[in-house]
Amino acid sequence: NYQENMPATEIAKITTDNPWYILGAGAMGCLWASYLTLAGLPVVLITRNKRNGNAINLTKANHSQSITIKQITLGELKPSTLTIKHLLVTTKAQQTISALSDIKPHIDNDAILFILQNGMAGKHIANLLPTQQLITGITTDGAYRTDELSVVHAGTGETLLGDKSIIDCLPKNHLAIKFCDDIDNKQWQKLAINCAINGLTAIYQCRNGELLENEEALSRIKLLCNEITAVMHALGLSVHQSIFDQTLHTLTITADNYSSMYQDCQQQQSTEIDFINGYLCSEAQRLNINCPENQRVLAAIKQIEQSYAQ
Numbered sequence: 393n394y395q396e397n398m399p400a401t402e403i404a405k406i407t408t409d410n411p412w413y414i415l416g417a418g419a420m421g422c423l424w425a426s427y428l429t430l431a432g433l434p435v436v437l438i439t440r441n442k443r444n445g446n447a448i449n450l451t452k453a454n455h456s457q458s459i460t461i462k463q464i465t466l467g468e469l470k471p472s473t474l475t476i477k478h479l480l481v482t483t484k485a486q487q488t489i490s491a492l493s494d495i496k497p498h499i500d501n502d503a504i505l506f507i508l509q510n511g512m513a514g515k516h517i518a519n520l521l522p523t524q525q526l527i528t529g530i531t532t533d534g535a536y537r538t539d540e541l542s543v544v545h546a547g548t549g550e551t552l553l554g555d556k557s558i559i560d561c562l563p564k565n566h567l568a569i570k571f572c573d574d575i576d577n578k579q580w581q582k583l584a585i586n587c588a589i590n591g592l593t594a595i596y597q598c599r600n601g602e603l604l605e606n607e608e609a610l611s612r613i614k615l616l617c618n619e620i621t622a623v624m625h626a627l628g629l630s631v632h633q634s635i636f637d638q639t640l641h642t643l644t645i646t647a648d649n650y651s652s653m654y655q656d657c658q659q660q661q662s663t664e665i666d667f668i669n670g671y672l673c674s675e676a677q678r679l680n681i682n683c684p685e686n687q688r689v690l691a692a693i694k695q696i697e698q699s700y701a702q
């Protein structure tokens with residue numbers, strides 16, 4: 393394992409003067425802001441608009457607690473001289489580049505950017521912020537918001553990191569966080585699971601676990617997984633455990649969760665489809681592989697997005 397011997401990146405200590413800034417105050421952003429705070433690590437949540445209060449209500453397994461979190465709006469950030477050294481990016485894939493461009497002047501040249509999101513938008517960040525250190529994280533935790541300041545941790549998964557240097561600056565007693573020496577492969581596996589689950593939960597308008605009880609959805613999941621596996625094989629990626637089995641496992645452990653795409657469609661917001669099934673389909677096209685079921689899901693979600701305006 394060559395990365396075990398790699399020197400970990402030097403990272404500045406997290407202090408109240410150099411806190412974790414979190415960009416993207418959706419379900420994942422609120423969840424991480426809560427757990428970082430509970431772990432005693434200073435956090436500032438960057439929000440677009442001023443919120444009604446500074447406490448996040450975190451619910452897990454029917455137990456709720458209120459956690460006070462410092463927040464700053466983009467409007468307050470812009471005129472300030474504030475420098476960001478640690479940034480956790482939890483924006484939706486489709487909002488990442490515009491959100492990062494907004495705060496770019498404040499991001500230190502040596503900043504650590506920890507990217508925790510679905511889909512393959514991370515690849516574009518390196519062009520926007522070439523000197524900063526990007527660390528990819530992948531999570532199977534399921535979370536949803538019930539209002540602007542209330543988040544439910546509905547599915548306990550795990551978070552894998554491509555660099556171990558920040559592990560001690562993360563809430564590892566509250567979330568299952570592990571170093572992974574094969575993060576690119578894992579990112580593809582996560583993409584595969586999102587391709588197989590997210591679109592269908594939005595189409596059938598159900599919680600993740602309900603897909604397991606829906607025969608039509610299950611046979612579509614099988615087709616999606618076969619197509620994704622063919623693309624992964626063509627890319628030379630190793631698939632140790634079948635994508636279908638991994639999908640069933642994720643559906644089981646996040647059964648109560650509403651997927652992020654289901655939530656976006658319910659709130660009539662744009663979805664991450666272009667960075668999930670859209671990305672898969674463009675890779676498949678490049679490799680001359682047919683992916684009709686992924687195309688079907690892509691087209692159905694595009695149609696749902698178009699219906700908002702009407």
Ligand code: PAF
Nearest residue numbers: 532534589646649651652
């Ligand atoms: O996007 C999501 O909602 C999550 O990645 C997952 C793992 C599908 C759980 O809902």
